[in-house]
Amino acid sequence: MTSAMDRGILLIGWSGQLGYELERHLGVLGAVTAVDQDRIDLSRPDEIRTMIRSVRPGWIVNAAAYTAVDVAESQPALAQSINAVAPGIIGEEAQRIGAGVVHYSTDYVFDGRASDPYPETAPTNPRNIYGQTKLEGERLLAASGAPFLVLRTSWLYATRGKNFLLTILRLAQERPELRIAGDQTGAPTWARMVAAATSAILARLVAHSSPAQYSGVYHLTAAGQTTWAGFAQAILDQYPASEFGRLHPGATLRTKQIQAIATGDYPTPAKRPAYSLLSNQKVWETFGIALPDWQEQLRLALG
Ligand SMILES: NC(=O)c1ccc[n+]([C@@H]2O[C@H](COP(=O)([O-])OP(=O)(O)OC[C@H]3O[C@@H](n4cnc5c(N)ncnc54)[C@H](OP(=O)(O)O)[C@@H]3O)[C@@H](O)[C@H]2O)c1
Numbered sequence: 001m002t003s004a005m006d007r008g009i010l011l012i013g014w015s016g017q018l019g020y021e022l023e024r025h026l027g028v029l030g031a032v033t034a035v036d037q038d039r040i041d042l043s044r045p046d047e048i049r050t051m052i053r054s055v056r057p058g059w060i061v062n063a064a065a066y067t068a069v070d071v072a073e074s075q076p077a078l079a080q081s082i083n084a085v086a087p088g089i090i091g092e093e094a095q096r097i098g099a100g101v102v103h104y105s106t107d108y109v110f111d112g113r114a115s116d117p118y119p120e121t122a123p124t125n126p127r128n129i130y131g132q133t134k135l136e137g138e139r140l141l142a143a144s145g146a147p148f149l150v151l152r153t154s155w156l157y158a159t160r161g162k163n164f165l166l167t168i169l170r171l172a173q174e175r176p177e178l179r180i181a182g183d184q185t186g187a188p189t190w191a192r193m194v195a196a197a198t199s200a201i202l203a204r205l206v207a208h209s210s211p212a213q214y215s216g217v218y219h220l221t222a223a224g225q226t227t228w229a230g231f232a233q234a235i236l237d238q239y240p241a242s243e244f245g246r247l248h249p250g251a252t253l254r255t256k257q258i259q260a261i262a263t264g265d266y267p268t269p270a271k272r273p274a275y276s277l278l279s280n281q282k283v284w285e286t287f288g289i290a291l292p293d294w295q296e297q298l299r300l301a302l303g
Pocket residue numbers: 013014015016017018019036037038040041042043062063064065066067082103104105106107134152153154155156157161162191
């Protein structure tokens with residue numbers, strides 16, 4: 001296969017929180033053609049095929065997805081076309097031109113009944129449409145025959161875009177009290193860490209004569225664990241003295257203490273796994289990559 005150094009990288013979904021970070025991290029590997037939904041709508045197979053055939057990249061990195069977990073329950077067909085069908089078509093086109101694919105998936109492919117971190121080999125059983133469609137996307141990409149990596153991450157956030165961190169900061173300015181689920185356990189992961197790790201992994205693959213031998217699913221999340229309530233409290237505690245907080249001097253947080261509630265006290269359209277910690281042993285053993293603890297990542301993200 002021609003390396004990304006020669007044919008470059010097609011980055012799909014650069015306007016998302018992960019895509020934005022990827023655009024900044026992949027450039028060290030070669031030329032990056034970054035496209036957003038205006039240039040490639042993943043619900044339109046013809047647009048995917050046309051774009052890949054015209055750019056003819058050495059690698060395709062797909063950071064685009066239908067990520068509105070609750071809305072997906074009422075838009076299953078659209079979620080299916082973007083999260084499941086599209087990765088399969090990307091894989092088919094990659095196979096056709098001899099390219100590799102990096103794709104992202106989620107901890108929500110698991111049902112959350114475990115009590116130890118899930119390895120990649122653990123049985124999947126998604127509890128919602130988003131998780132079901134993401135899982136099918138993994139399978140269709142794997143079946144395409146193209147060299148591929150599926151990087152499953154969790155509770156992704158950044159200081160831009162739409163995510164839990166920014167939602168908590170907005171709500172904490174508006175309200176004196178915030179009630180957040182304290183009975184779902186996971187690992188909040190900063191998008192920049194996933195982008196940097198992706199770049200390091202791809203650097204290994206493009207230098208390798210047969211990258212297909214690394215094809216497979218890898219878990220890539222922050223170390224450590226917390227709950228949504230624990231994550232929210234850490235955000236409130238760290239924000240005022242952080243660089244990010246100093247950049248927004250008018251943003252006074254009215255909420256000081258998060259009230260942890262049971263998931264059942266705040267029903268949402270999509271069910272979520274109660275426990276979705278992922279074991280990162282495989283990515284460590286294969287690529288020597290381990291992401292920092294979630295609290296350290298939050299400290300770095302807020303600055
Ligand atoms: N967010 C999380 O908590 C989380 C957790 C685990 C795994 N993941 C996975 O990580 C990856 C990155 O997620 P993220 O949080 O960075 O997502 P995000 O911020 O919600 O961004 C999603 C991206 O997908 C694009 N997109 C949506 N519909 C599209 C379509 N029909 N055609 C083309 N592009 C489309 C969006 O474009 P617009 O800006 O134009 O809408 C945006 O660029 C995804 O595979 C996601 O499933 C996310």
